[in-house]
Amino acid sequence: MLFRLLRVQLRPYGKEITLVVLFQFVQTLATLYLPTLNADIIDDGVVKGDTGTILRVGLVMLGVTLIQITCSIVAVYYGAYTSMALGRDLRAAVFHRVQDFSVQEVNKFGPPSLITRSTNDVQQIQLLVMMTLIMMVAAPIMCVGGIVLAVRQDTALSSLLLVVLPVMVVAVGLIVVRMRPLFRLMQERIDRINQVLREQITGIRVIRAFVRDQHERERFAVANDQLTDVSLKAWLMALMFPSVMLIVNLSSIAVVWFGGHRIAGGDMQVGALTAVISYLMQILMSVMMATFMFMMIPRAEVCAERIKEVLDTEPTVHPPAKPITPERRIGELELRSVGFRYPGAEEPVLSDITFTARPGRTTAIIGGTGSGKTTLLNLIPRLFDATDGEVLVDGVNVRDLDPAVLSRIVGLVPQAPYLFSGTVASNLRYGRPDATDEELWHALEIAQAREFVEAMPNKLEEPIAQGGTNVSGGQRQRLAIARALVHRPEIYLFDDSFSALDYATDARLRAALAEEITDATIVIVAQRVNTIRDADRILVLDDGRLVGSGTHAELMTTCPTYREIVLSQLTEQEAAA
Known part of the structure; x- marks a missing residue:
């Protein structure tokens, strides 16, 4: 549902998406190239005391960094533009559909739910698109490129990735699968809070007239606590970031430990170890970026279903296919x-x-x-x-x-x-x-x-x-x-x-x-x-x-x-x- 909705809504922004992908691709390649240059400076410049190599490679690193920064700025700009435009279009689509609704359809959804779907639900999808364009384009390139370049630096040490990556994927997958039903319930609880707030604001005179302030406070507190309870049930999401960071830190320790032994045995240089550590961090960071996306996808998917439900609802009052104008307007x-x-x-x-x-x-x-x-x-x-x-x-x-x-x-x-x-x-x-x-x-x-x-x-x-x-x-x-x-x-x-x-x-x-x-x-x-x-x-x-x-x-x-x-x-x- 989510991807069908995005495929339709993002179709007019193919040019902007292409630019994001292009600049993210260049920016990611630049990011991947920097650890190799850093290894060259250490092994060919610092260790050998070659100042010319240090200056030459340093200038190349500076140029690559400038390219990386420029491409990142352009990619973020077009990514933000596309996601904002998508949010605008979705809100407009929901608004125009609701404008065509008869009272019957409005009562079916309820005004508070329609407001939530036009605001909070759209915002969740908008945020997902923004993060996807900025992160998910770079993540697979960085992951694959990092693996290739890490193996090129030291094949034996890079074999640690065969253990680290499956562990991280399984840990993230188990958490994400459990979150989707909770996110649907969370959006429904937001609907309920909007409903209670709307009733209390609209009916403030009646509340005051009957001195029901305390009753309404308790009523709001119930709705608020229900949302809080559902949010707390999503405690599994709190495990996501610590789990990833634990794997990242343990992997870094393992690389330094085994890499140190290889350097001591003369099988590896210091610069190569530095590069492998950098590539490991990039690989794991790419997985972590994907993790953030997986955290957002279940909620965005629920929001997309709710928005699509509104867009797919056919009004019971249809405009005429061939409108007729009366020959004379007398008001009979x-x-x-x-x-x-x-x-x-x-x-x-x-x-x-x-x-x-x-x-x-x-x-x-x-x-x-x-x-x-x-x-x-x-x-x-x-x-x-x-x-x-x-x-x-x-x-x-x-x-x-x-x-x-x-x-x-x-x-x-x-x-x-x-x-x-x-x-x-x-x-x-x-x-x-x-x-x-x-x-x-x-x-x-x-x-x-x-x-x-x-x-x-x-x-x-x-x-x-x-x-x-x-x-x-x-x-x-x-x-x-x-x-x-x-x-x-x-x-x-x-x-x-x-x-x-x-x-x-x-x-x-x-x-x-x-x-x-x-x-x-x-x-x-x-x-x-x-x-x-x-x-x-x-x-x-x-x-x-x-x-x-x-x-x-x-x-x-x-x-x-x-x-x-x-x-x-x-x-x-x-x-x-």
């Missing part, structure tokens, strides 16, 4: 025998919903909790796709509509409106960046938000925190309504968008809307009877089915469900008024 909405069922669910959320909402008229939807009101509204802008029937806008099935056209025709104010970090003006212009200040103020006036925005120190340029947490719930709803008004769609969908408003503000806002958007189609989902009683048509949902349709007066006599909802909020006299 029609649902024909619409049904919706979540994957694997035994019962549908919606069944056989049929109605038409026309321009210049207000259609209201009311029903008990869980009756499917919000789900029904979400089918219109294609946050979900209906599993049965058709949703048509201006005579065209929304599945066939150009998504850009659909977003211009339909304006949704969700049940829990969301404001982005920025300013009041940037939020209002979210759907129409070219809107003038006059248009913003006009929309704020209709949404009954002008008064509190004018009271802000910076007015339209007043900062808004992420999620709109620095304004009240009612202010947030009115700003979201103003944002939809600035967008000027042909169909307005209000999903219980007046719930945080007092009755007087609710009434003023609905009156202003009725005067302003006389030629648009308005669909309102609401729990308050007073909010929808004057609608041209009221639809009553019960357990996902349409059980009533008509005006307030008609439904009071023909629909028991509607009558029950009304009388739970109003007296008989108020309902008849």
